[in-house]
Amino acid sequence: MDGRDFDVVVFGATGVTGRRVAAYLAEQGGRWAAAARDAAKLERVLAEDGVVAPETIVADVGDPATLAAMAARTRVVLNLVGPYTLYGRPVIEACVSSGAHYVDLTGEIPFVRQIIDAYDARAQVEEVKVVQVCGFEALPPDLAVLLAAETARERFGEGLLAADVEVGIEGPPGMPRPSDMISGGTFQSLAAAAGGEDASAVTDSAALITDPALAGEVRRRSPITVAPRREGDAVIAPMAPAAFINPAVIHRTAALSGAEPFRYREGIAMRGGAVSLPFRYAAAGVLSGTQAAVAAAARARPSVRRRVGAALGRILPSSGFGPAADRLEAWKWHMSVTGHTTSGRVVRVDVDADGHPGYLATARMIGEAGLMLAEPGVTPERSGCLTPATALGTGSVERFERARLRFSVGA
Numbered sequence: 001m002d003g004r005d006f007d008v009v010v011f012g013a014t015g016v017t018g019r020r021v022a023a024y025l026a027e028q029g030g031r032w033a034a035a036a037r038d039a040a041k042l043e044r045v046l047a048e049d050g051v052v053a054p055e056t057i058v059a060d061v062g063d064p065a066t067l068a069a070m071a072a073r074t075r076v077v078l079n080l081v082g083p084y085t086l087y088g089r090p091v092i093e094a095c096v097s098s099g100a101h102y103v104d105l106t107g108e109i110p111f112v113r114q115i116i117d118a119y120d121a122r123a124q125v126e127e128v129k130v131v132q133v134c135g136f137e138a139l140p141p142d143l144a145v146l147l148a149a150e151t152a153r154e155r156f157g158e159g160l161l162a163a164d165v166e167v168g169i170e171g172p173p174g175m176p177r178p179s180d181m182i183s184g185g186t187f188q189s190l191a192a193a194a195g196g197e198d199a200s201a202v203t204d205s206a207a208l209i210t211d212p213a214l215a216g217e218v219r220r221r222s223p224i225t226v227a228p229r230r231e232g233d234a235v236i237a238p239m240a241p242a243a244f245i246n247p248a249v250i251h252r253t254a255a256l257s258g259a260e261p262f263r264y265r266e267g268i269a270m271r272g273g274a275v276s277l278p279f280r281y282a283a284a285g286v287l288s289g290t291q292a293a294v295a296a297a298a299r300a301r302p303s304v305r306r307r308v309g310a311a312l313g314r315i316l317p318s319s320g321f322g323p324a325a326d327r328l329e330a331w332k333w334h335m336s337v338t339g340h341t342t343s344g345r346v347v348r349v350d351v352d353a354d355g356h357p358g359y360l361a362t363a364r365m366i367g368e369a370g371l372m373l374a375e376p377g378v379t380p381e382r383s384g385c386l387t388p389a390t391a392l393g394t395g396s397v398e399r400f401e402r403a404r405l406r407f408s409v410g411a
Helices: 018-028 039-048 064-072 089-098 109-126 139-156 184-194 199-203 212-221 246-256 277-298 302-315 357-374 388-392 397-403
Strands: 006-011 032-036 056-058 074-079 101-104 129-131 160-170 229-231 234-237 263-271 332-341 346-354 384-386 405-409
Touching: 006 018, 006 064, 006 357, 018 032, 018 039, 018 357, 032 039, 039 056, 056 064, 064 074, 064 089, 074 089, 074 357, 089 101, 089 109, 089 129, 101 357, 109 129, 109 199, 109 384, 129 357, 129 388, 139 160, 139 246, 139 332, 139 346, 139 357, 139 388, 139 405, 199 277, 212 246, 234 277, 246 263, 246 388, 263 277, 346 357, 357 388, 357 397, 357 405, 384 388, 397 405
Parallel strands: 006 032, 006 074, 032 056, 074 101, 101 129, 129 384, 160 263
Antiparallel strands: 160 332, 229 234, 234 263, 332 346, 346 405
8 A cells, every 4th residue: 555645535524424534534633535526515514614634535436436546545445425235335346446445334234244245355365454333333342342352361261151231321411402312324324224135134143254153153142132121220221223233243253353152232221210210111112112123124025125114214314414513522421341251250341432422432433443544553464354343453442542432441
């Protein structure tokens, strides 16, 4: 990649998250550029945030030549143009062909599997990293679980038998708004995944594992469930926006790392006193019911899936729907990983972060991931279709402190 004009290009920098990624890269400085299909809109949107890109690039998912030209000029492309099932493949093709690393934010697990099947071997030959699901889903839990597994091996010489992830989120003061939590882009990604040809993979914890025997063992040990459960004083609700994204990534990381399959569970911890317990169970039940309906749709006949996906795409908010800029900073969230070894010993990894998890924190994460991938010697010397944890490694997790994401291992 010597002689390239840029370390990182943000493609889709006019979107809700893309403009925040551009702002993060501008804050860090260095060789980066912003790309979109409309140059005038791109400059106007960035100016609204007080961001001046060193250079702007015109690129369009419908014009392969522009994508190839963009990828040829940079070490890393951060793709923020979704839904990825519809628009991701041409960008990946351009990056692999041009020898540029590729990173995106997709939560569309069937699409990720399609890319593994189509590009893993070729990306290895070209020494390119294709890194998907690299935002709040699934970078923090993926890195934290791998860190727990490595710590267990170092301390006890044992692998993990189980890993439990709990997330607590504290929003800004005042009345929540509908746009505060899940973006229109995320909604559209869920609709695209539910209506896709391989939608049955949506609820498969082993969807990203290519070894059939290993995949069967993962399914046996770690099925995905969305039912609420009680842990101490907390009611554990299914992960938002969906419980079907992180597990497949976590288990692919374990497979690529040579680890034995383990049980993985995750959820949002709703804490409070005895008085609020019925209300917390009711809220968790609503989330569970909604996700169970998505799972049922994904298992339906292809004709039904296509109709459901199309209907969801029409009624759900469109890409561009998201929170007001003045409501992004005041969020705080915490993620804890409790790993249990094969002999019953416990390892704990904590992640503390600032900023809205799905917008601001995600933008900072993928921005920092791009900078790390562009810098020689920072990430592991491996290529192919990788998870965030296997692409970035745990050796440089302190770099994410710049992104207001702090990892710590318990004593």
